[in-house]
Amino acid sequence: MNLTRTAYGTWSGGRYMHFGEVLDEERYQNCIRVAYESGIRTFVTADVYGTGRADQALGEALQSYPRDTYCLVGMLGHDFIDGEREGSKGYPRFTNPKLRSEAGYHDFLRRACENSLKDCRTDHFDLVMLHNPDETGYRNEAVWKGMSDLKAEGLSERLGLAPGPANGFTLDMLHAFENFGEVIDWAMVILNPLEPWPGHHLLASAKKNGVDLLTRVVDYGGLFHGDMKPGHEFRPGDHRSYRPEGWIERGTERMVPMREIAAKHGLSMIQFASAWNLSQEPVKCVVPTVIQEAGADAVPIEDKIRDYASLSEDFQFSPEEVEEIRKLGDNTGCMMLKGASQRHEAPTDRPDEWPMRDDLLELAAQYDLPKEW
Numbered sequence: 001m002n003l004t005r006t007a008y009g010t011w012s013g014g015r016y017m018h019f020g021e022v023l024d025e026e027r028y029q030n031c032i033r034v035a036y037e038s039g040i041r042t043f044v045t046a047d048v049y050g051t052g053r054a055d056q057a058l059g060e061a062l063q064s065y066p067r068d069t070y071c072l073v074g075m076l077g078h079d080f081i082d083g084e085r086e087g088s089k090g091y092p093r094f095t096n097p098k099l100r101s102e103a104g105y106h107d108f109l110r111r112a113c114e115n116s117l118k119d120c121r122t123d124h125f126d127l128v129m130l131h132n133p134d135e136t137g138y139r140n141e142a143v144w145k146g147m148s149d150l151k152a153e154g155l156s157e158r159l160g161l162a163p164g165p166a167n168g169f170t171l172d173m174l175h176a177f178e179n180f181g182e183v184i185d186w187a188m189v190i191l192n193p194l195e196p197w198p199g200h201h202l203l204a205s206a207k208k209n210g211v212d213l214l215t216r217v218v219d220y221g222g223l224f225h226g227d228m229k230p231g232h233e234f235r236p237g238d239h240r241s242y243r244p245e246g247w248i249e250r251g252t253e254r255m256v257p258m259r260e261i262a263a264k265h266g267l268s269m270i271q272f273a274s275a276w277n278l279s280q281e282p283v284k285c286v287v288p289t290v291i292q293e294a295g296a297d298a299v300p301i302e303d304k305i306r307d308y309a310s311l312s313e314d315f316q317f318s319p320e321e322v323e324e325i326r327k328l329g330d331n332t333g334c335m336m337l338k339g340a341s342q343r344h345e346a347p348t349d350r351p352d353e354w355p356m357r358d359d360l361l362e363l364a365a366q367y368d369l370p371k372e373w
Helices: 025-037 048-062 100-118 136-140 141-152 169-181 199-208 247-264 269-278 301-309 319-328 359-364
Strands: 006-010 041-042 071-076 129-133 159-162 188-190 212-216 283-286 339-341 353-355
Touching: 006 283, 025 048, 025 301, 025 319, 041 283, 048 100, 071 100, 100 141, 129 141, 129 188, 136 169, 141 159, 141 169, 169 188, 169 199, 169 339, 169 359, 188 199, 199 212, 247 269, 269 283, 269 301
Parallel strands: 006 041, 041 071, 071 129, 129 159, 159 188, 188 212, 212 283, 339 353
Antiparallel strands: none
16 A cells, blocks of 8 residues: 555654653554544554654554555664664664674664564555665665665565655755665655745655655644644753744744635645645655644644544645745755755764765756755
């Protein structure tokens, strides 16, 4: 089963990702069932979330539904089997040379995939994605040969690329599309009406290379769900509290004309954001983060799931509306991006930043990206 227009991610609910009110296990699993009963048929998980516990919760929640009635997306890449957690950096990528050489990539990917499938209580993924790769993951043929073997061995129907968790990696993704597009079926990209940059720069190459896009952070940190207001107070440890001061106020102001467009089409704001993404080729699926916000006036997370799940299968904005909305939310240059960067002249010890390369600058010119890349 291929991905559907709407998806549910196991990072939702805050249980493993530290935002909003952290759901207890019973409510966490019930949210997954609410998503299914509301018509969502694509579920996205990653083995590193809770080091397997998110996979297990998803498998438990979905066990009563026929396996051929939903699309299961897994993500692999962090090595918590042989690797050790490195504080705030998390677990190392499996491509870390301290853990193994290229010769060991295949065996690790197979072992990690089989473990994740066991936790999910199934024998195959509909899509398995390379999760949060380092520079090696984007450009190394042995990595993509190992991923291709997962498909050849029947462990996954499709293959994909899921960068993150921060924004950026634009040129690195272009390189992967151009060099491994024949094996990459899907890629995950941050995209929403308040954050069109830099994700929209990937659309042309993805379309050219036959890569469908699954878009995350559709909710813009929860703002498009409608219950975050200026002055919102986050619970201690909520990772959104590290965003630049005033981001909620600025986003709320920029959403004023967007609300008028949404009202004209009878859309809630999360439906508006989802529809804007889906109105652009080759975006085929949206996976907003759903959060139980702190406070007595917060909308129940179950209602948020039902809200975006009820998006019409047929609605699309016109190309003119897509461009109008993009201009309203244009955030070009609002942050330093991860991945290849001219900020670094030598390799770094960070798994998500590395020096720029000439071949990436050639790609930037090919896709008319400005010189600052």
